[in-house]
Amino acid sequence: MIELYESQRAMRNMRRAAMQRGVVAILDVGSSKIACLVLRFDGSDPSDENIGSLAGQSGFRVIGAATTRSRGVKFGEISSMGETERAIRTAVQAAQKMAGIRVDHVIACFSGAGPRSYGLAGTVDVMGVTVDEQDVARVLSACDVPDFGHGREVLHAQPVNFALDHRSGLSDPRGQIGNELACDMHMLTVDAQAIQNIAHCVKRCDLELAGLASSSYAAGVAALVEDEQELGAACIDMGGGSTGVSIFMKKHMIFSDAVRMGGDHVTSDISMGLQVPTATAERIKTFYGGVVATGMDDREMIEKGGETGDWEHDRRTVSRAELIGIMRPRVEEILEEVRACLDAAGFDHLPSQQIVLTGGASQIPGLDGLASRILGHQVRLGRPLRVHGLPQAATGPGFAGAVGLSLFAAHPQDEWWDFEIPVDKYPARSFKRAVQWFRDNW
Amino acid sequence: MQPLSRKSQSARHDPAPSRLKYRFERLKLTPGFRFCIRVVLPFALSVGAVSLWFASDDNRLAFNQMISEVRETVESRPEFQVKLMAVDGATSIVAEDIRKILPVDFPVSSFDLDLGKMHETVVALSAVRDATVRVRQGGILQVEVVERVPKVLRRGDRGLELLDETGAFVRLANARADYAKLPVIAGDGAHDAVKEALALYAVTGPLKARLRGFERMGARRWDVVLDHGQRILLPETKAVRALERTIAMDQAIQMLGRDLTVVDLRLTQRPTIRMGEDAVQAMRSSNTIKAGGE
Incomplete structure (x- = not known):
């Protein structure tokens, strides 16, 4: 687990450095198109207020956008490195040219690579009277990680719920008094090779990878409105080579899967x-x-x-x-596969069963009627949120992943590796451990 | 498997930039590099080109010559030509002098005239108290002069000198008779006390006919010299008052009409007179008579 921490933390630091510099590129590596947005962060931190003028998505501005036909990507995975690299180069160069500034950091997302969701739970006794950061760290590390197999890598690991002595649904347990702290975590694993391929492609383009995300997650962030994210909704991102499914509840993604059709x-x-x-x-x-x-x-x-x-x-x-x-049988087949995914995830048991269709393939006329017949009644077509400076050409549903990734870049959700590392996992003779010892004994 | 050779590949439709081009584009978008291209490089190029051109002696010479030629043409334009000199406020002798010491051969460009130096030269003339030198419209060198007015004659080593009221030398006088109205002064440091001498002269009214002049004694006080070798010795301070007193005494008892040689007023409380030789003899004999001697 430690090396995952290291690489993800390194990426997170890179992202922070990019924010400091003010310019970061967003790369959506899809099967039919590769989109690149260049974001400029203007330094204002909207997290000070609860809801800003643009619902927390101010703070950045799109200054460059470019798309190119994707080459060498199949089913959302890179199948030909050289061609993909050239396609990325095309998109990045065009976006840079439009922005008029050079970008060095890139946050990428992709849809394929066989995502698999796991729900993790952990319980730990609170050490002091109130819950502090170390308790949170310990309960996160106490989550029993399933054996997700060799050659797979954790892409997301987000704590979605904390419970303190039968009180569940806490978003931030720190400072609260209790005895037993429990945590639910959603973990998404993908094929390690897909990550390595995309990292290699990005590196070959002289760019630094400052973050990775699943594009179904990004599409959900962009296409679901706030109450849908809160009450429970599924976002179906119908791309070119694969169709991503992500279920949101209480503003957290709790399930994600992909259908290898699009x-x-x-x-x-x-x-x-x-x-x-x-x-x-x-x-x-x-x-x-x-x-x-x-x-x-x-x-x-x-x-x-x-x-x-x-x-x-x-x-x-x-x-x-x-x-x-x-066309219809193939679309029906895709939607039935999606239905199977949702059934496997237990989507029926959510309080609200809103389904949002987005992605380039969701623009087929009449799709919402067909989808409501297969998936359930509450189906709507979703477009990505509006963000500052996004060109009109890039506001269609096909750009939900890219826009969602921009929002994700501006306000990343806390992941496992953003929390403190528990003291006993530190290497021996760590300064922090000494501090902890003092705090415990004095 | 795609063909590995690059040519047979259907890369004709691929708009991707080559690696080199991509890197170059990124370099072009780097702020520092852009600054170099837009500012540093043109600056360095122009400075380098100019210094390279100036490195050759011929070019430098030609450049300097060009500069001086342009200067010449501008300076020799008729608008800047000064054609004649006008001297105002000076008598003809002084104006002659001024024309003599300002060696300007007209026409001359106004850029070649050093007005400051000319002003110094003119003011350095002893007969000139103040002067302004400027180039007037129409190409005229205007010299406006305020002359010194001679107020006293000084008899010195060089002969008769004319001094103004501050004691500054104006010019030499040929003869006393030319300046009959002016008083004559003499003695060491006489020119430092011209003002006092003039004040004394102003009150000499009844004595004017007999007055020969004023002599500065020991560079501290005045003697009034009258004809027949008579002198009035005035004190250092309040000399005018002492002289008035003398005149009053003279008018009362015709003192100066008698056989006196010196009226000494250096001690104000005790005026003293020195009688002439004959008077002394006469007084002695009369005293003898009075005493009934012999």
Whole structure:
């Protein structure tokens, strides 16, 4: 656990250094596009007030934004390092150029790599009369970490709930009087290789990795409004290569998973079904796509086009109903997989069952009707929050991950490694241990 | 597996910058580097170019020559030409002197005139009390002079000198008769007490016809010299009052009309007279007669 602490703490320090300098880049490595935002922090700390003028998201400003077609990323994981590196370079350079300033620190998010959620619980006796930081540290380290397997890495480990002697639901137990402190923690593990790949790509671009996040978490931060986060909601981030699911409750993520299917699969279905190249299929999908067919759609004919020189081949047409007939089963399949994820997470038992669809693939017309039939009644389409200086082109649902990551960069949630390290985990002869000894004995 | 050779790759559509280009772009966006490019480099280049050009002697010479030529053309413009000198407030002799000691050959550029030095030269003339020198509109060198007015004649080693009221030398006088109205002074330090001498002269009214002059004795007090070798010895202080007293005595008893050689007023409480040789003899004989001697 110690080396994880070290690397995550190092990243956190890097993030702090970047905030000090005032400029940090946000990189959303997706399967269909790579988005890069350049944020400038203006130094004002909105955490002083409870709710600022922009609900706590002031304090930074987007000064550069760029997107590029993603290359070498499949299912939200890097499959070809060189191509991904070049794509990142393209996005970063364009965003830098727009910002007019060089960025050195980057916070990245990705959707794939088989995320797995674990709920952890730990209990410890309070040492003094009141709970102090060391007690919190001890209860965090007392959480029994499951064997998540070799080759996996913890991406998020957020304490979501503290309980003190049968009083549960405490967000900050410090200073309270009690005997037994318990803690619930949500831990998200991903494939270690995916992290290493993305870290390597970022390093090859002469950038420093100042943070990593799961993009389904980031999308949830951006697309869910405050009461949804508080009462319980699921955010479904429908990307190109994978669909992320994250469940929020009491402003904490309590579950996250990903379905390895997305909009690219719909495109490839169209491409195969209509015998057209992928680019044409993508174009047809975005212009004429849908999931609910009506009688009108039988008469609407779509030119498939082509450049073979064969007149008959190049003048083929297809009705929109046929297109919908190809798209709908795949979208249904994705949503059913999502439903399976939500069922496995026990989403039915939450007090509020709001579902928010976001991500680029959520823009299929009629998707909300189909989703409400499969997932439940409370479905809405979510767009990311508005942030300062974000260009109009980057306000669509496809940028929920990037915007959420900006919010995450400005106000990171406390993770395990942000808390104090318990005294007995310190190396021997530590100064802090001596201080603790004095405090205990005098 | 994608083809490994770079050319066959379908990289034509890939807009990615090369590593080198990417790094260069980042370097260009670095604030320090931008400052260097925008400020330091142009500055260094221009300074380097100029100093390189000036490193050659010929260039320096040509540059200096160019500067002086431009200067020349500006200075020789008709607007800056001074064509003649006007001397105001001076008598013809002094004006002549001024023209003599200011060696300006007109026309001359006003840039070449050193007005401060000219002013010093003019003021250094003994006959000039004050002067202003300036270039007037229309290219005229205007010299305005306030002359010294001679108030006394001093008989000194050089002959007759004219002094003004402060005792400053004005010029030599040819003859006493030319300045009959002016009093004559003499003696050591006479020019330091011209003011007192003038005050004495002002009160000599009835004696003016007999007055020869004033002589400074021991550089501290005045003697009034009258004709027939008579002298009035005045004290150091309140000399005017003593002289008035003498005149009063003279008017009362015609004292100075008698055979006296000296009226000594140096002690104010005790005026003393020295009689002439004949008078002494006469007084002695009359005294003898009175005493009934012989």
